[in-house]
Amino acid sequence: MDNIPVVKLGIVAVSRDCFPMSLSANRRGAVVAEYVKKGLDIYECPTVVENELHMGKALDEINKAGCNALVVFLGNFGPETSETLLAKEFKGPVMFAAAAEEAGDKLLDDRGDAYCGMLNASYNLNLRNIKAYIPEYPVGTAQEVANMIEEFVPIAKSVIGLNNLKIISFGPRPQDFLACNAPIKQLYNLGVEIEENSELDLYAAFNDHKDDPRIPEVVKNMEAELGAGNKMPGILPKLAQYELTLLDWIKQHKGSRQFVTFANKCWPSFQTQFGFVPCYVNSRLTAMGIPVSCEVDIYGALSEYIGTVVSNDAVTLLDINNTVPADMYNEQIKDKYNYTHKDTFMGFHCGNTASSKLSFCEMKNQKIMARALEPNQEPNITRGTLEGDIIPGKITFFRLQSTADTKLAAYIAEGEVLPVATRSFGSIGVFAIPEMGRFYRHVLIEKNFPHHGAVAFGHFGRILFEVFKYLGVEDLGFNQPKSMLYKSENPFV
Structure with a gap:
């Protein structure tokens, strides 16, 4: 059908500056790998957003890639200001999701606290009157987040279509x-x-x-x-x-x-x-x-x-x-x-x-x-x-x-x-x-x-x-x- 949108999806990982940026980058890569396994396509933005300058760079990259829908992925706690500004500046539907912790023996150096970060993200989205899609339970493993993204696609299509x-x-x-x-x-x-x-x-x-x-x-x-x-x-x-x-x-x-x-x-x-x-x-x-x-x-x-x-x-x-x-x-x-x-x-x-x-x-x-x-x-x-x-x-x-x-x-x-x-x-x-x-x-x-x-x-x-x-x-x-x-x-x- 030619009269409905085609979604070009992008994913951007965000990272709080007191957490390892590599944690977000690696978890983003795992999500993308699971999503691609489904035979689906997603643009993996190389820039991890830690501050507003990173946000501008990532925004430029996803726009140049032709993305019309975006996943903001909290690989760790996440920077509440720059991650919500990214959603504000992006001209299309946005989804927020967060990473679950992987294993009990990784809770010292590789604990991300994204479960906590999603609370601040949602609060900041409301402060700025920004619409975003947050799944029913928005924290998960790489496979679970990939499933959430797949469910986001028809929602994004509808929003793009109406706009x-x-x-x-x-x-x-x-x-x-x-x-x-x-x-x-x-x-x-x-x-x-x-x-x-x-x-x-x-x-x-x-x-x-x-x-x-x-x-x-x-x-x-x-x-x-x-x-x-x-x-x-x-x-x-x-x-x-x-x-x-x-x-x-x-x-x-x-x-x-x-x-x-x-x-x-x-x-x-x-x-x-x-x-x-x-x-x-x-x-x-x-x-x-x-x-x-x-x-x-x-x-x-x-x-x-x-x-x-x-x-x-x-x-x-x-x-x-x-x-x-x-x-x-x-x-x-x-x-x-x-x-x-x-x-x-x-x-x-x-x-x-x-x-x-x-x-x-x-x-x-x-x-x-x-x-x-x-x-x-x-x-x-x-x-x-x-x-x-x-x-x-x-x-x-x-x-x-x-x-x-x-x-x-x-x-x-x-x-x-x-x-x-x-x-x-x-x-x-x-x-x-x-x-x-x-x-x-x-x-x-x-x-x-x-x-x-x-x-x-x-x-x-x-x-x-x-x-x-x-x-x-x-x-x-x-x-x-x-x-x-x-x-x-x-x-x-």
Whole structure:
């Protein structure tokens, strides 16, 4: 995927002047050796930082090496001033970790006291208002620190991505979609740029692509992707025209930013003016690593982008949509899976999920829109959805949101898509999340989250949690186990 960052990682060892500098240098070398064993690449800065002059030299070396993420490694107690100034001056995400003592017979001349030094480092970072990633337990052996660094990479990727991201939106939200409100102040706080456009801008650009000579090639690509699911081939030229419109808009409007995502209007006037629904094109761009959220959901697009970076894979955006009927639960779930009825629900959207994430797919028309726009006739302007059941397997449901009073909030819940036929329409699946009923009431409803949630295909809760912490999210909900009551949960039930 070209629309996500590549991390160039560097490591700098720091040393307190009353400890042997060689101790830090040797321990740094051991960490690098363990990291390289994983088949991963890291720049080992030769300068050990003991004072501010060393800090300037090391900063110059890591910048010349092209590093965009940094590990500050306390091989011993560490110099609290220069090590935190290094984090301040480096223009990218920074992780702090410290060395554990190696052996009982080395506690005289080779004791490093980095366990103590991490306390001072964290205190100084706070004094200087410097953001840094500190692992859950940041002190370890060379192998353990190498593992910490590996876990830091997707966190660093997310931060770099947001600092270089532009969200492009088209059109105001549809009527009665206040739930997807998007105060943009927090976007700027996160380092994200936003370009808001009218639907008319998009319509004009679409018309400019009429008879684009590239359309037949895109149609051919769509036909190959759809295969036997190409049930409405007549709509493909318009969809190809629209796809080219969006891809060209990126080239012309990316500006100073490296990465782009879309939050686009998709109904109700879209169908009558453009002559199709854009869901399939949205799914194709998302598969390219360019998430396109529905209904001008700006924070939905932001969430999808974070999920794309963390998972290095296509994601989707779904409505937390409807309950699983009792007969379906009793017949297909109850005695086969360890989930209560309230743990299950159906995630749905019109047809925006990448074909690689569907068990089967067909080109269809949008059933709900057809009721209003094309009742009792052959579908025409409501064609363009990619429909099918979402592939079974592990998922992470999550969202980052700005509240109406411009405070960041987020939730994360791990679960799975069950191999249960949905018997419905759209891009849809039967989801199961432990304690979903309580989570639905005391996080999603209580915290006023909208109905859209981003879905990453795999369990990424641990990394997402650290990403959201790094971004400064204080209100971070998750599906708490039975033994842990929510603040608003009645203990007498």
